[in-house]
Amino acid sequence: MSESKRPLAGKVTIVTGSTRGIGRAIAQRLGREGAAVVVTYATNVDLAREVVQAIQQAGSEALALQMDLREIATIRHLFARTLNHFGKVDILVNNASGLATLKPTAKLTQAEYDSMFDLTRGVYFALQEAARHIADNGRIVSLSTAMTATGSPTSGAYVGSKAAIEQFSIALARELGWRGVTVNVVSPGVTVVNGNTHHQIASGRPLDASSLPQDEQEKRRLYQERMEQIRAATPLGRLGTPEDIANVVSLLVSAEAGWLTGQNIRAAGGIV
Ligand SMILES: NC(=O)c1ccc[n+]([C@@H]2O[C@H](COP(=O)([O-])OP(=O)(O)OC[C@H]3O[C@@H](n4cnc5c(N)ncnc54)[C@H](OP(=O)(O)O)[C@@H]3O)[C@@H](O)[C@H]2O)c1
Structure with a gap:
């Protein structure tokens, strides 16, 4: 890629x-667009190193750091290490998330609820670190989900945990605007991610649920059916790809997006 x-x-x-x-x-x-990138991982250090290598091969600096959203100290450490290494932070993309537990409201346990909201608390404290340290004219983008607009049975706690991030962002946009910092949200629709159920559905391969207990099989069958419905209902006729979402984030962190703040971009092929 040329300098321009x-x-x-x-x-x-x-x-x-x-x-x-x-x-x-x-x-x-x-x-690839030239930024120095801090790649964070929770447990997969080898994958983080792979990403660092790919970014370096594309001609930019990169560093892998461990961070667990459930441990606020690790979030503070992430910012301290970044500032120590690179001297500043211009852009934060709050993308990390754990597994969503989708269960009828009548059945969700307190532990399952807490496991999702513990991650949301981590996003709040990452935003707090950004509020303290991000450079003037910086960019903050957090990932929510298009389901905060579409609604979906069994998703109440998960979607609630993401909806909170949208509200954190609206408030922070108003707090940091005077410094030229923009704060936005990208809400993906179903996005095909290698190795996950979405990928298996989108590539048309049947799910291998034979070793699962009956109720788990049934849950997966319903899930697959639901994904197919989403794909059929999507005006652009397919599920999303990680690159679709990266394109939108790239736009929001660009210099040209300096007049966009406090927005929630629903990157979902028109389903919302
Ligand atoms: N994929 C979709 O269909 C979809 C739809 C709507 C919204 N989203 C949102 O988009 C974002 C990315 O989703 P994805 O599907 O690409 O996720 P993913 O493939 O499951 O990757 C999750 C990432 O978060 C890290 N992570 C997991 N637990 C963590 C923790 N406790 N603390 C810090 N990092 C942790 C993982 O690191 P390790 O590899 O080290 O575990 C991994 O890098 C999420 O915010 C998700 O809610 C996704």
């Missing part, structure tokens, strides 16, 4: 949860 196509040269970016899926596509995209 490296609009993020000189910018320092943290992309949380960038070992795989959407976060990996975002980290690699922003790296």
Whole structure:
């Protein structure tokens, strides 16, 4: 990529949860655009190193750091290490997330509820670190889900945990605007991520649920049916890819997006 196509040269970016899926596509995209990228992982250090290598091969600096959203100290450490290494933070992409537990409201346990909201608390404290340290004219983008607009049975706690992030972002946009910092949300629709159920559905392969207990099989069958319905109902006729989402994040972190703040971009092929 020529210098003119490296609009993020000189910018320092943290992309949380960038070992795989959407976060990996975002980290690699922003790296190709010239940004120095901090790749974070919860457990998959080898995948994080792979992403770092890919970004370095594309000509940008990159660093892998461990961070667990459930441990606020690790979030503070992430920012401290980034500032220590690169001297500043220009862009934060709050992408990291754990497994969503989709269960009827009557059946969700307190532990399952807490496991999702513990991650949301981590996003809040990542935003707090950004509020304290992000450079003037910086960019903050957090990932929510299009389901906060579409609604879906069994998703109440998960969607609630993401909806909170949308509200954190609206408030922060109003707090940081005077410094030229923009704060936005990207809400993906169903996005095909290698190795997950969405991928198996989108590529047309049947799910191998034979070793699962009966109720688990039934749950998966219903899930697959639901995904097919979503694909059929999507005006653009397919499920999303990580690159679709990275394209939108790339737009929001660009210099040209300086007049867009407090927005929630629903990157979902028109389903919302
Ligand atoms: N995929 C979709 O259909 C979809 C739809 C709507 C919204 N989203 C949102 O888009 C974002 C990315 O989704 P994805 O499907 O690409 O995710 P993913 O493939 O499951 O990847 C999750 C990433 O988060 C990291 N992570 C997991 N637990 C963590 C924790 N406790 N603390 C810090 N990092 C943690 C993982 O690191 P390790 O590899 O080290 O575990 C990994 O890098 C999420 O915010 C998700 O809610 C996704």
